[in-house]
Amino acid sequence: MASTTSPAPSSGATPTAAPSTTKDPITLLSTILRLTEERIIPLTSAGVSSGSKVFGAAILSRSSLRPLSVSTNNERESPLLHGEINCIQQYFTLPLAATPEETDQEGYRIPTKDTIFFATHEPCSLCLSGITWAGFNEFYYLFTYEDSRDLFAIPYDIEILEEVFRVKAPGDDEKTLRERPLYNRRNKFFTGRSLLELLDEATEVGEEEKEKWRKEIKRVKELYDGLSKTYQEGKTKGVESASVWK
Numbered sequence: 001m002a003s004t005t006s007p008a009p010s011s012g013a014t015p016t017a018a019p020s021t022t023k024d025p026i027t028l029l030s031t032i033l034r035l036t037e038e039r040i041i042p043l044t045s046a047g048v049s050s051g052s053k054v055f056g057a058a059i060l061s062r063s064s065l066r067p068l069s070v071s072t073n074n075e076r077e078s079p080l081l082h083g084e085i086n087c088i089q090q091y092f093t094l095p096l097a098a099t100p101e102e103t104d105q106e107g108y109r110i111p112t113k114d115t116i117f118f119a120t121h122e123p124c125s126l127c128l129s130g131i132t133w134a135g136f137n138e139f140y141y142l143f144t145y146e147d148s149r150d151l152f153a154i155p156y157d158i159e160i161l162e163e164v165f166r167v168k169a170p171g172d173d174e175k176t177l178r179e180r181p182l183y184n185r186r187n188k189f190f191t192g193r194s195l196l197e198l199l200d201e202a203t204e205v206g207e208e209e210k211e212k213w214r215k216e217i218k219r220v221k222e223l224y225d226g227l228s229k230t231y232q233e234g235k236t237k238g239v240e241s242a243s244v245w246k
């Protein structure tokens, strides 16, 4: 942070967190699930086979919901190339769209405030910071931190936030400290939600329709079972990776 009097990132205007999604929740949800299955999972499959983690990310145009950048974890190369960071880095190598035709076209970049960010797994402290510094103000994730810990045997998102960032307030005991949220999911920079929370916001559909979408979320989550297994097997075999926390 450049100075204590200017809490916003120093480049560009102060971003404003989106209060709730600017797209109708079901359209956004179905687009993200399709993108995960058709684009992110095939990339992830190649990544885990060579020693990278299962995490992926995408940047979508807020107006058309077209994917502008899709990437996965590349910790084989560097421990900092998480799916989200890799996606942001690749996005910023793209030329800024200069014409209406280029806007919303893959291969071109638009201002981050005009995009929606998706991370397959709830972003870790590094990626939360990357998302914030790059000016993304609305993000979604498929798996929560608890899923990463319990389903993927990757506890570091929670552990790093607890150990590095969580400071006892006056009056806190171990119990009240543990009960505190690990970060502000709604703040002046961004609003972050799981896909299940996004579904909850879909007031235009009934319970039957919602149940259908809950099942669809579950089905896409289950596509990660095999990927996680490949990663864990590679880890056991000692596949080469720059990752420190495996």
Ligand SMILES: [Zn+2]
Pocket: 082, 083, 084, 123, 124, 125, 126, 127, 128
């Ligand atoms: Zn991360």
